[in-house]
Amino acid sequence: MSSYPQAPITRGRTGIRRRDILKLGAAGVLGGPLLLAPVGAARAASGDKLTIGAIIYARDSQFWQQIERGMRDAAKANGAELLVGMNRRQLPVESQLVDDYMTRNVDALIVPPLDKQGTEAAAKLAKAKGIMVVEYDTQLADKSIASHSIGVDSFALASAVGKEMHDYIEKQLKGAASIGLISLPPMNANSGPRRDGMLKALSDVKLKVVAEVSGSTPEQGANGLENILQRDPHTQIVWASNAGTVAGAAVAATRSKAEARLYGIDMSQELASMLLDPKSNLAAVADQQPYRVGYLAVETAVKAKRGSNEKRYVMVPPKLYTREDPASVKQYLDLVKSLS
Template sequence: MKRKMWGLVLSAMLVASLGVGCQSKETASQGAAEGAPAQEDSQKTDITIGSVIMNTSGEWFAEVIKGQQDAAKDLGVKFSIVSSENEVSKESDNVATYVAQQVDALCISPLSTDASVAAVEAAKGANIPVVNWNTTVNTETAGFVGVSNYDLGGSTGKYVVEYVKENFPNGCKLAILGNSSYEVGVERCNGFKDAIKDAPGIEIVAEQDAELQEQGLDVTEQILTANPDIDMIWAWNQTSLLGCVAALQNANNNKIIVMGTDMSVDLAKDMQSDAVKLQAITTQMPYDIGYKAVENAVKAAKGESIEKKVLVPLKTYIKDDAAEIEQYIEDHKDLVK
């Protein structure tokens, strides 16, 4: 239910960002529904920025979208955004449409370091500067905005090591909800596992891929069935973590310690609850990533120099830090519908 709600919220945000341009409102709405980029004409400007987002699964992307929209508004540029829905072919079509529209710069979170090269090269070939964010691609771009995903996973891993040392004197059996499909997930998992590999008392007893919330729920249930004596679960992303938490709540299990990546309002509320032991979440600042990506794209469109690599700081939220968790919920209440 939570994922369906966020799907509706993100769809509304995407439609809001897709302006009518020279189209009628009816035509523009049809274009948004079909995933075709449309341009916004609500502001008088000579610069148009196109944005290609990987998918719209979860609050993390809602924050990115909000950051990008706010940057475009603050800078007074035309802006539109479209989702590739995790399909490289759709990503290529989206970029091709922006090239045909002759946008002045492109923001993109590439789906694949290799398979997304052709789309990025097509934009560059049309003299459109490209700013990639969140993920990298094996070709030169005007600049990158994001985090070190290796450090993102590693930060939680370091916390796990200290937590186990203090709370599990007889050792800790750990399960991982990971990702082996693309760069972001692989780097996070590598960072996490490298951080814990030399720690005494930590044994990885299960490791399975999970991405969306339903997968996180299903995989967690499978792990609990096969390993009823596990002590801790780490989840690599927001949606798999939400699924993991849901599975433990369904099982009335508040004994297993849960750690993960990428905070959300729902997860913050879960940290406040005693129904599950959600102990720590290391998170990015997705709003800042989105804002900076558009800001740099505008600079690139104007021919101004930008930093080749902008890394946004990380933060770890702890269940015991009640005030910080409450502040997170307050700061992000505008995303809750």
């Protein structure tokens, strides 16, 4: 696995406000440029002037902010120019970004496929023009398009938090639990693997699934928890499949004084603060280490373009944060504060 530097650490204040959490799904979408913004123009000392065109979804969550920070740091460390555009979770915008990158003759395209099939047409055009395609976060259905894939196995990511849930059910609930699920929408490529990975880890305990709802935003997470508790107010565990739904569910659980213990995927500053809060229901979160994903995506593209034999699949191991390990949670907060 390639090495990568730690982001510089600065100190700051943290706080949890419901309106801040519920803004995660919307804030930032209307701010910032729609298309391309150069975020690091260091050139290779050898004169190898590589330009990397990268796409992120938005800057409305700490996940994508960490991805972008990792990309910036890798571009600077490897002497490449980096362009970053936001697809705003819309396929037409994603396609427009790819067109713009082709016009600019970038050397590599780094893309998190918004749809594993819908993104293929634009990615194929880039490859046909001689642009190296590097996919991250999710993968294209056609495995012949991308030269490299960077990311976390969603099944393994969910299994990590599933195992933590398993231990709690075995030790504290005598091997049986009532559980509610807040899954990603079915069209999301990570929906099935995350759900399956979590349930696989619980395959030898007795589960009563009270309800399963779909969502991806904090507001949908809050509504999802309320819907689950309406089915059974004594639901013991609620699992949510991304940072937004976990945050929304955790806020709703505190407000309603619910008994349910919460587990989820994708860390954020709000979730870290909740893990340190004895009044919160949040027990554990499995994280993709997005800073590392972003760093490795750019580093892999640059090294491969310069002739290095890089791995086709570069997997980043998931990291589990738990209430029982506050030191790791505080280290995560230091990283996030350094991004501001």
